[in-house]
Amino acid sequence: MSGTATAAGDTVPGPKGGPRTAASGDGARAPRGPRPGRTALFLLAPGALALLFTYAMPLVWVVRMALNEPLDGGAIRQTLTFGTFTQVLRDGHYWKVIGQTLQLGVLVTVFTLLLAYPVALFLARTTSRWRSLLMALAVAPLLISSVARTFGWMAILGNQGLINKTLQALALTDGPLPLANNMTGVVIASVEIYMPFAILAMISGFGRLEPELERAAASLGANRLAVLRRVVLPLTLPGVLTAALLVFVLSLSGYVTPRLIGGGRVFVLATEIYDEAITSLNWPVAAVLSVLLLVLFGIVIVLYQRAQRALERRFTGEKGASR
Amino acid sequence: MNTHPAGRILRAVLLTLLYLFLLAPIIVVFVESFDDSTYLRFPPEGFTLDAYRQVFANADFRSGIQVSAVTAAVTTLLALVTGVPAALALTRLRFRGRDAVESAFLSPLLVPHIVLGLALLVLFAPIPLTDTYWGLILAHLGVTVPYVVRTVSAALAGADPRAEEAARTLGAGRFTVLRRVTLPAALPGLVSGAIIAFLLSFDETVISLFVSGQSTRPLPVAVLQYVEYRSDPSIAALSVCLVLLSVAAVVVVERSLGLRRSLRS
Numbered sequence: 406m407s408g409t410a411t412a413a414g415d416t417v418p419g420p421k422g423g424p425r426t427a428a429s430g431d432g433a434r435a436p437r438g439p440r441p442g443r444t445a446l447f448l449l450a451p452g453a454l455a456l457l458f459t460y461a462m463p464l465v466w467v468v469r470m471a472l473n474e475p476l477d478g479g480a481i482r483q484t485l486t487f488g489t490f491t492q493v494l495r496d497g498h499y500w501k502v503i504g505q506t507l508q509l510g511v512l513v514t515v516f517t518l519l520l521a522y523p524v525a526l527f528l529a530r531t532t533s534r535w536r537s538l539l540m541a542l543a544v545a546p547l548l549i550s551s552v553a554r555t556f557g558w559m560a561i562l563g564n565q566g567l568i569n570k571t572l573q574a575l576a577l578t579d580g581p582l583p584l585a586n587n588m589t590g591v592v593i594a595s596v597e598i599y600m601p602f603a604i605l606a607m608i609s610g611f612g613r614l615e616p617e618l619e620r621a622a623a624s625l626g627a628n629r630l631a632v633l634r635r636v637v638l639p640l641t642l643p644g645v646l647t648a649a650l651l652v653f654v655l656s657l658s659g660y661v662t663p664r665l666i667g668g669g670r671v672f673v674l675a676t677e678i679y680d681e682a683i684t685s686l687n688w689p690v691a692a693v694l695s696v697l698l699l700v701l702f703g704i705v706i707v708l709y710q711r712a713q714r715a716l717e718r719r720f721t722g723e724k725g726a727s728r
Numbered sequence: 729m730n731t732h733p734a735g736r737i738l739r740a741v742l743l744t745l746l747y748l749f750l751l752a753p754i755i756v757v758f759v760e761s762f763d764d765s766t767y768l769r770f771p772p773e774g775f776t777l778d779a780y781r782q783v784f785a786n787a788d789f790r791s792g793i794q795v796s797a798v799t800a801a802v803t804t805l806l807a808l809v810t811g812v813p814a815a816l817a818l819t820r821l822r823f824r825g826r827d828a829v830e831s832a833f834l835s836p837l838l839v840p841h842i843v844l845g846l847a848l849l850v851l852f853a854p855i856p857l858t859d860t861y862w863g864l865i866l867a868h869l870g871v872t873v874p875y876v877v878r879t880v881s882a883a884l885a886g887a888d889p890r891a892e893e894a895a896r897t898l899g900a901g902r903f904t905v906l907r908r909v910t911l912p913a914a915l916p917g918l919v920s921g922a923i924i925a926f927l928l929s930f931d932e933t934v935i936s937l938f939v940s941g942q943s944t945r946p947l948p949v950a951v952l953q954y955v956e957y958r959s960d961p962s963i964a965a966l967s968v969c970l971v972l973l974s975v976a977a978v979v980v981v982e983r984s985l986g987l988r989r990s991l992r993s
Binding site for chain 2: 442444445447448449451452453454455456458459460462463464466467470520523524527539542543545546548549550551552553554555556557558559560561563567594597600601629654657658660661664665674675678679682683688691692695698699702706
């Protein structure tokens with residue numbers, strides 16, 4: 406079938422005498438031109454060039470910047486030294502920043518997973534006719550600028566905000582609860598902002614979840630809790646893991662929410678990178694912090710891949726045992 | 729599934745609360761946009777459309793909308809021009825190192841925007857490309873191309889290559905096949921890739937913070953800098969306008985694509 410296709414196609418002259426010459430290289434698996442290598446190069450070149458200039462080169466430049474030495478007043482001495490790295494790693498302030506970044510990442514990830522899981526599970530299993538509407542509502546916040554949503558949270562969490570006004574109207578508290586300009590507020594707002602990502606990631610990872618399995622377990626006498634713990638949870642674990650990676654990585658590098666809700670009192674790597682680069686004009690230190698953030702990302706992704714492989718092994722192992 | 733009515737009610741209450749939490753800031757922003765006070769408070773005590781008038785009276789927001797719209801339009805065009813051929817090569821051709829090339833094309837998705845923003849500043853500042861339209865467009869291109877490659881690849885992978893083979897059998901040239909068979913089949917992917925690219929660029933905040941300046945300040949940066957020092961309902965009004973805009977874009981495209989698809993079958 407494919408052979409005839411190319412043979413017939415070759416009787417028609419190629420457009421502008423393109424690179425198509427003979428049908429010799431055409432196999433059944435490559436129905437396209439005879440030299441896929443050259444065509445691929447031609448097709449990939451524009452995108453590769455774009456990413457080279459807007460992604461690869463900047464990253465090389467920032468790593469190079471980390472090896473320079475900052476001088477007073479924003480001046481930079483071109484050199485090749487790890488001096489800036491050791492300067493940063495010896496400074497207790499930066500360790501505190503790294504610690505807060507990790508703390509924020511862990512707290513946000515745990516709460517986001519806890520809140521997103523019931524929604525994702527419901528959306529994955531429901532047969533309701535409202536399903537597509539509920540699905541759209543769950544991911545609708547993604548369409549809205551995170552600046553706008555963070556602003557909404559300022560209106561809820563601020564001293565004059567919804568929560569504090571309600572509490573005071575009910576005379577439950579004397580003064581306003583400190584919900585903004587601190588870590589608590591940043592965690593609450595971040596959880597909401599990353600929930601749609603988590604829900605999407607979970608649902609796409611819930612492929613193994615089949616209602617038949619739950620029904621089978623129930624008919625074999627398992628109660629609802631046992632079904633959830635022994636059937637549903639293990640089957641949805643891959644989706645939860647992907648969501649965890651996504652949320653953790655996003656919250657490690659988030660900038661808008663810590664800056665706006667943090668009110669200048671929550672210091673994480675992202676706000677620190679911006680302040681060093683733009684306010685202090687200390688590009689080498691900003692670059693060092695960026696490299697540290699990338700290293701952190703690398704570690705997290707390696708851990709994720711290990712966990713994924715372990716999970717995969719357990720699944721195939723169980724399958725092998727049951728056969 | 730659920731046999732106990734109590735369990736079913738409990739589940740409904742839990743889901744309602746979770747949805748309320750998820751949608752809380754949007755609801756608050758919507759209500760807040762009609763408030764008549766000059767500072768942030770909730771619930772509002774008066775009703776007015778002043779905030780909407782303020783948005784369009786604010787020169788920073790007006791120029792921000794223009795900068796963001798131009799940047800997003802050009803970025804989308806460039807992302808399609810560079811991303812679609814790459815997606816074609818990755819899904820329709822077999823060549824050595826295909827998997828490596830694919831992960832290279834998707835790898836910008838893994839780099840935090842705060843790092844990419846600083847990196848682009850370090851590269852662009854000496855050229856100088858900072859505080860220019862081209863600087864912004866190129867900065868946004870790096871983060872939009874992977875999304876275009878991914879959505880178009882997914883659409884192409886879903887389209888049946890046998891239709892293309894059949895067209896070749898019937899004597900169509902390679903360009904004709906591409907124009908008349910392959911690209912129409914991938915049209916939904918192309919359109920959603922374009923929308924994602926446009927919205928990403930229009931909404932891009934962190935990277936823009938590093939490479940934009942006084943003369944080219946995109947809307948999200950203008951809003952962020954405004955919110956930092958003042959918080960009044962005009963930001964809420966602006967947010968509502970933006971939400972309506974993006975919802976309208978999605979609905980229009982969904983409708984037109986759906987219509988097209990139903991016409992063809």
